[in-house]
Amino acid sequence: MNLSRLKSDRRLSATAVIAVAWLACMFDWLWVTKLPQAALGIGFGLAAVTAVVWGRWACRLRAEQQILSSAVASVAFLPVWQFVVFSLDMLDFAEARAMSARVGTATAYFVGLAWVVWGLERTARKFDRERLAAQAEAAVKELSEAAILNENAPASATGERVSNPLDPEAWFYGKKSKRLNQSVAAFLGYSLAFFVAFLILTQVGGCEDIYEMPAGGGEQQQIAQVVKVQKVIRKKFVVNPFASISFNIPPIDEIKLQLTEITKHHYTVGYGAGAGAGFAGGTKAGKVRFIRLEYLGGDWDQDFGIGADVNMLIEYGIRTQQKVEKRTESRTISQLKLFPIGKSPPYVYMTGQKNIQLSKSEIKVLREYILDKHGMLFGDNGGSRNWHSRFLSMMQQVLPNVRPTPIPLDDVIHRIPFQIPFLPYVAPHGGKEALGWRVDGRLVCYYHPGDIGDAWADDHSGVSPEVWEACYQLGTNVIFYAHTEYAKWLEARRE
Amino acid sequence: MAGSSTRVKLLWIAAILMALFVLPDRSAQAQKLDVLSLEGWAKLREVERYQMKIAEKYYLEKNYKVAASEYEKFLSLYEASEGAPYSLLKWSLCLIKQKKPNTAISEGFQSIIDYWPDSAEAVASSFYIARAYKDMGEVRKAKKAFKEVVSKHGKHLVAVYSLVDLADLASIDKDEDEQVAAWKQLTFDVARTKESKSYCEKASQQLASWSFRNGKVDDGVKALAASYPEEEVPTRVRDYVRTPIGELVKSDETREQGHDVADKTVSWIRQQVPTGVAPEPKELSKNYWLLSADVLGYSKRPEKVREAFTQIQKKFGADDAILQRLGDWLKSQGEYDKARIEYAKFENKIEGNNQIAYSFYQEQKWEQAVGTYTRNLSLDPDNQAKWNQKIAETWRYGRKIPQAVAVYRELISSDPDRAETWLWNVAYTYHHYGGNFKEAIGSYRQCNNFPSNLEQMADCHRRLKQYKEAIGLYGQIIGGSQSRAPWALLQIGYTHEQSGSKEKAIQAFQSVCKRYPKDRYASTAHALLQDKYGISVTLGGAKDE
Known part of the structure; x- marks a missing residue:
C-alpha cells in the first residue's frame, strides 16, 4: 500500500471530515464554549475512534514503511489523548485529568522533539550529500584529489555563503562543532515554539475554566428554624356531679391532641424563579465550587483540600441543599483571566499568613475580575498582622478609589441565610472586625481578620462548637451572597 | 437724679453681664447632637427623667446593649413623652x-424623621x-444624604459635619472639584462657633495647601486669613507652604513651579513687613524676614537662603534667634562646622554651648559633645541635673557605659526627687547598652514601676539563661497586671522554648490562645x-x- 493508493481511499476523505469536526470541537471547547458537552463528547469520541483505527493500521505496516507508521501514530496520539482528558474532566476525576494532561503534554513534547531531530538529521544528510557531489564534480574539473579530502575546504563547493538553517554548514552555526550548534539551536527553537503553542492553547482565551452556578431558584431570606404551628382542639368533658353514671375523666396529659393545621417555613435557599435550590442563570451541570487563589510570596494553600476547606463546601451543600463540587480547587490569579464574562466564579478565596507578591498584570486581572466579571474576593487572614497589611495594600492597588469599612453585623452578608449575631474568629490576626470593600453598594471583597479557614478544618483548631458553627454559617453566607449577587447581575444583563 | 439714673444704668449693665456669664451658652448646647438639652430635661416628668437617667448612665458606661434596652423601655412606657424622639435617637446610636x-437607620433614625419631623433629633438623625x-x-x-443635610439644615452644626464628610468622600473618589468646594464652604461660608471652629480651621489649612500646590499663593493666603488673626497669617503660610513646595521641587517637571510658589510666598511675606510705622516693630519685621528665609529653604536653593540670611544680618544684626535659624539651616545642609561657628556667636553662651554640643551629638562625636555640655555645668550651676542628664545620655548612646552609669549615679544623690528615674536609667543602660545583665537586675530590683521593672528583669534573666527566675517573674506579672498578662504568658512560652522545653512552650502558647x-x-x-510546631x-x- 503506498500513498497514491491511500489517496484514492474513501477512508481518507472520511478522516478529513472527522478531523475538521474535531478541530471545530476543539475550538469550541477551548475558546467559544457554545456547544453542549454531549456534542463535544460525540465529536471527540469519533475522532478518538478514528485515531485508534488509523493507529492499528499504522501498526500493521511493513518495516520499510516505518516512517509513515510513526507519523500516523504520532498524529493519532493527539485526539486519543485529548479524548482521555475530556472524559476524565466530564467524570470529575480532577487529579487523573490533571495527570493525564501533564503526561500527554510531555509525550507530545518528546514526540515532536523526536520528529525535529529526525527531520534535521535527514535534511542535514541531504545537504551533505549534495555538497559532496558538488565538491566531487568541482574537483574533477579544477581541484586535485587531495582538495576533496581537505577538511578545511570551503563550506560550499561554489564558495557561497549558506543561510539555510537546515544546512549545518550555515554561516551562523560558526566554524567549529557546527552540527552540535545546529542541534542546540533546533532544540531551543522547538522548545520555545512548543512553549508558545502551549501558552496559546491553555492561557489565551480560556477554555475549561468556566464556572456555572447550579440551576434553580429560591429566596434571599434568612433561614429560620422550622416552626410547627399546631392548632389544638381539646376535648371538653361536661360532667354532672350528681349523675348516677360514674365518669373516668383522663388527666390532661393523656388527652390526645387533635391537630387541624401544621405550618412551617418552607422556602428554598437560592435566588431566582427556578425550581430547586440554586440560582437564576445557573445550569443543570453547574455546581457551587470553592476556588482559592494561588499567589507568590506566601502560603496560599493553608488549610487546602480534604479535611479543611472541603468541609466548608460540604457544609454549604448540606445547609443550602444546593449542588456543590466534591473538591476544592485552586487557580493562579492570571488564570482568572480564562473565565469568560458571565461564566466566571462569583467569588474566589484567598488566605495565607506570609507575604503577598502581585505583579501589575495580576493586579489588573484582579480588578477586571471584580469589576468587569462581577466577582468577589473572600480574604481570610491565616495568621499574621503582616498578612493583614499586605492584603489591605493589595486591595489599595486593586481598588484605589474604594476604602475598606467594617461590615455591620446586620448587613445582608451577616444575615442571610444565617443570622450571625457576632463575628466568630479563631485568633484576631487582623483585628476583630470583618472589613468590606463596596462598589455601587455591592460587597466586592469580604475580609475576615481571624482565620475562619482554621475553624472549618477537621479539628476546628480546638475552638468551641459555638464558634466553629458560626464560622460555617458565616462561610455559607459569604458564598451565598456572592452567588446571589452574581445571579442578580446575570439577570440584569439578560434584561 | 442724674446720679441715680447713672447708677440704675450701671446696675442694668452689671445685671446683663452677670446674666451672660452665669447663663449657659444655649446655642452651643443645642448644637450637641446626642445630648438632651436642659429644656428637654425640664420637660420630662419625674418618672420619665428617672428612666432616662438610667438609660443615660449605661450609655455613658458604654454598656450599649443594656442602654438600648433601657431606652426601649422608656419608649414603651412613655411613648407620648417629649423625650421619646431623644430616646429613640439614643437607642439608634446604641445600635x-x-x-x-x-437596623438603626430603618427602625431608629428614619422613624424619628417620620414621626417627629420638626424635632432637633430629626435634624441629628438625618446626619446620622x-x-x-x-x-x-x-x-x-x-x-x-450629606448633600440633603447641607441643603436642608445649612445653618446647623450637622451641615459642618456633613461638609467635612463630603470633602472626605470626594478625596476617596479623587473628585478634586467637589473636595475644594466643600473646603471653600467650610472656610468662607460657615459661621465659626465653638463647635465648628476646629473643622473650619482644618478646612482652611487643607484649602491653603491645595492652593499652594496649584500655584495659587493668594488663594492659599486668603484661606488661612479666614482662620487666623492677621499677625499670625505669615507664620501659618510658612507652615502650610512647606509640604507643597517640597513636593513640587522634588520632580524635575514641577521644580520651576515650586520655585515660583516659593518666590511668590516670600514676596507676600516681605510685603507684610510693617513700613512707615514709628517706632518700627523690629521683632515682627525680623520674624517675617526669617519666615521668608525658611520658605526659600524649602525650595532647596541654598544660594538664595544664604543671601537672605546676609540681608537679615545686615538689617537686624546677628542676635541669637537669627544665629539659631542660620545654624539650624547650615546643619540641614550638612555644614556642621559652620553651624557651630554661628552657635558660638550666641549672646546666651549656655544656649550656644547647648546647640554646639547637640550638633556634636548629632555627628556622634561623643567626647566633644560631653566636653561642651560640661562647660555648661560651670556656666549654669542652677541646672546641673539638666546638663548631667544630657552628659549621661551622650555617654550612653556612645556606649561608654561606666561613664554614663557614673553620671546617673551622681544624679541619684544630687537630684533625689527623681532618684527613681535615674535608677531606672542606670538599669536600662546596663541592660540595653552595656549587656551587664546582673548589674541591671540589681538596679531594676530597686525600681517600683511595676510591671515594667519585672519585664526588664525577666528579660535579663533570660539572657543569663536563668529561665526559672524569668518564668517566676512573668508569673508575677500575670498575677498583678491584667493588661500585660497575655504578653507575659506568651513570654513564658518563649522562655520554655529557649530552655528546650518544647512541650511546656506549646502548653503556654495554647494557654495564651485559650485564656486571652x-x-x-x-x-x-x-x-x-x-x-513552628x-x-x-x-x-x-x-x-x-
Missing part, C-alpha cells in the same frame, strides 16, 4: 455602637443616617503553634459582638 447601623452610610462604605447613598482569645498575642501564639488545635476562638 450603631453594636455594629447594627442598618448619612454618617452610617459612609461608615458602611455606601458612598453614593452617603453623598446623597481576643488579645493580639493570641494571634502570635496561634501562628507560632501552627507554623504544626499544631492545628490551638484552643483559641472568640466572638466579637
Whole structure:
C-alpha cells in the first residue's frame, strides 16, 4: 500500500471530515464554549475512534514503511489523548485529568522533539550529500584529489555563503562543532515554539475554566428554624356531679391532641424563579465550587483540600441543599483571566499568613475580575498582622478609589441565610472586625481578620462548637451572597 | 437724679453681664447632637427623667446593649413623652455602637424623621443616617444624604459635619472639584462657633495647601486669613507652604513651579513687613524676614537662603534667634562646622554651648559633645541635673557605659526627687547598652514601676539563661497586671522554648490562645503553634459582638 493508493481511499476523505469536526470541537471547547458537552463528547469520541483505527493500521505496516507508521501514530496520539482528558474532566476525576494532561503534554513534547531531530538529521544528510557531489564534480574539473579530502575546504563547493538553517554548514552555526550548534539551536527553537503553542492553547482565551452556578431558584431570606404551628382542639368533658353514671375523666396529659393545621417555613435557599435550590442563570451541570487563589510570596494553600476547606463546601451543600463540587480547587490569579464574562466564579478565596507578591498584570486581572466579571474576593487572614497589611495594600492597588469599612453585623452578608449575631474568629490576626470593600453598594471583597479557614478544618483548631458553627454559617453566607449577587447581575444583563 | 439714673444704668449693665456669664451658652448646647438639652430635661416628668437617667448612665458606661434596652423601655412606657424622639435617637446610636447601623437607620433614625419631623433629633438623625452610610462604605447613598443635610439644615452644626464628610468622600473618589468646594464652604461660608471652629480651621489649612500646590499663593493666603488673626497669617503660610513646595521641587517637571510658589510666598511675606510705622516693630519685621528665609529653604536653593540670611544680618544684626535659624539651616545642609561657628556667636553662651554640643551629638562625636555640655555645668550651676542628664545620655548612646552609669549615679544623690528615674536609667543602660545583665537586675530590683521593672528583669534573666527566675517573674506579672498578662504568658512560652522545653512552650502558647482569645498575642501564639510546631488545635476562638 503506498500513498497514491491511500489517496484514492474513501477512508481518507472520511478522516478529513472527522478531523475538521474535531478541530471545530476543539475550538469550541477551548475558546467559544457554545456547544453542549454531549456534542463535544460525540465529536471527540469519533475522532478518538478514528485515531485508534488509523493507529492499528499504522501498526500493521511493513518495516520499510516505518516512517509513515510513526507519523500516523504520532498524529493519532493527539485526539486519543485529548479524548482521555475530556472524559476524565466530564467524570470529575480532577487529579487523573490533571495527570493525564501533564503526561500527554510531555509525550507530545518528546514526540515532536523526536520528529525535529529526525527531520534535521535527514535534511542535514541531504545537504551533505549534495555538497559532496558538488565538491566531487568541482574537483574533477579544477581541484586535485587531495582538495576533496581537505577538511578545511570551503563550506560550499561554489564558495557561497549558506543561510539555510537546515544546512549545518550555515554561516551562523560558526566554524567549529557546527552540527552540535545546529542541534542546540533546533532544540531551543522547538522548545520555545512548543512553549508558545502551549501558552496559546491553555492561557489565551480560556477554555475549561468556566464556572456555572447550579440551576434553580429560591429566596434571599434568612433561614429560620422550622416552626410547627399546631392548632389544638381539646376535648371538653361536661360532667354532672350528681349523675348516677360514674365518669373516668383522663388527666390532661393523656388527652390526645387533635391537630387541624401544621405550618412551617418552607422556602428554598437560592435566588431566582427556578425550581430547586440554586440560582437564576445557573445550569443543570453547574455546581457551587470553592476556588482559592494561588499567589507568590506566601502560603496560599493553608488549610487546602480534604479535611479543611472541603468541609466548608460540604457544609454549604448540606445547609443550602444546593449542588456543590466534591473538591476544592485552586487557580493562579492570571488564570482568572480564562473565565469568560458571565461564566466566571462569583467569588474566589484567598488566605495565607506570609507575604503577598502581585505583579501589575495580576493586579489588573484582579480588578477586571471584580469589576468587569462581577466577582468577589473572600480574604481570610491565616495568621499574621503582616498578612493583614499586605492584603489591605493589595486591595489599595486593586481598588484605589474604594476604602475598606467594617461590615455591620446586620448587613445582608451577616444575615442571610444565617443570622450571625457576632463575628466568630479563631485568633484576631487582623483585628476583630470583618472589613468590606463596596462598589455601587455591592460587597466586592469580604475580609475576615481571624482565620475562619482554621475553624472549618477537621479539628476546628480546638475552638468551641459555638464558634466553629458560626464560622460555617458565616462561610455559607459569604458564598451565598456572592452567588446571589452574581445571579442578580446575570439577570440584569439578560434584561 | 442724674446720679441715680447713672447708677440704675450701671446696675442694668452689671445685671446683663452677670446674666451672660452665669447663663449657659444655649446655642452651643443645642448644637450637641446626642445630648438632651436642659429644656428637654425640664420637660420630662419625674418618672420619665428617672428612666432616662438610667438609660443615660449605661450609655455613658458604654454598656450599649443594656442602654438600648433601657431606652426601649422608656419608649414603651412613655411613648407620648417629649423625650421619646431623644430616646429613640439614643437607642439608634446604641445600635450603631453594636455594629447594627442598618437596623438603626430603618427602625431608629428614619422613624424619628417620620414621626417627629420638626424635632432637633430629626435634624441629628438625618446626619446620622448619612454618617452610617459612609461608615458602611455606601458612598453614593452617603453623598446623597450629606448633600440633603447641607441643603436642608445649612445653618446647623450637622451641615459642618456633613461638609467635612463630603470633602472626605470626594478625596476617596479623587473628585478634586467637589473636595475644594466643600473646603471653600467650610472656610468662607460657615459661621465659626465653638463647635465648628476646629473643622473650619482644618478646612482652611487643607484649602491653603491645595492652593499652594496649584500655584495659587493668594488663594492659599486668603484661606488661612479666614482662620487666623492677621499677625499670625505669615507664620501659618510658612507652615502650610512647606509640604507643597517640597513636593513640587522634588520632580524635575514641577521644580520651576515650586520655585515660583516659593518666590511668590516670600514676596507676600516681605510685603507684610510693617513700613512707615514709628517706632518700627523690629521683632515682627525680623520674624517675617526669617519666615521668608525658611520658605526659600524649602525650595532647596541654598544660594538664595544664604543671601537672605546676609540681608537679615545686615538689617537686624546677628542676635541669637537669627544665629539659631542660620545654624539650624547650615546643619540641614550638612555644614556642621559652620553651624557651630554661628552657635558660638550666641549672646546666651549656655544656649550656644547647648546647640554646639547637640550638633556634636548629632555627628556622634561623643567626647566633644560631653566636653561642651560640661562647660555648661560651670556656666549654669542652677541646672546641673539638666546638663548631667544630657552628659549621661551622650555617654550612653556612645556606649561608654561606666561613664554614663557614673553620671546617673551622681544624679541619684544630687537630684533625689527623681532618684527613681535615674535608677531606672542606670538599669536600662546596663541592660540595653552595656549587656551587664546582673548589674541591671540589681538596679531594676530597686525600681517600683511595676510591671515594667519585672519585664526588664525577666528579660535579663533570660539572657543569663536563668529561665526559672524569668518564668517566676512573668508569673508575677500575670498575677498583678491584667493588661500585660497575655504578653507575659506568651513570654513564658518563649522562655520554655529557649530552655528546650518544647512541650511546656506549646502548653503556654495554647494557654495564651485559650485564656486571652481576643488579645493580639493570641494571634502570635496561634501562628507560632501552627507554623513552628504544626499544631492545628490551638484552643483559641472568640466572638466579637
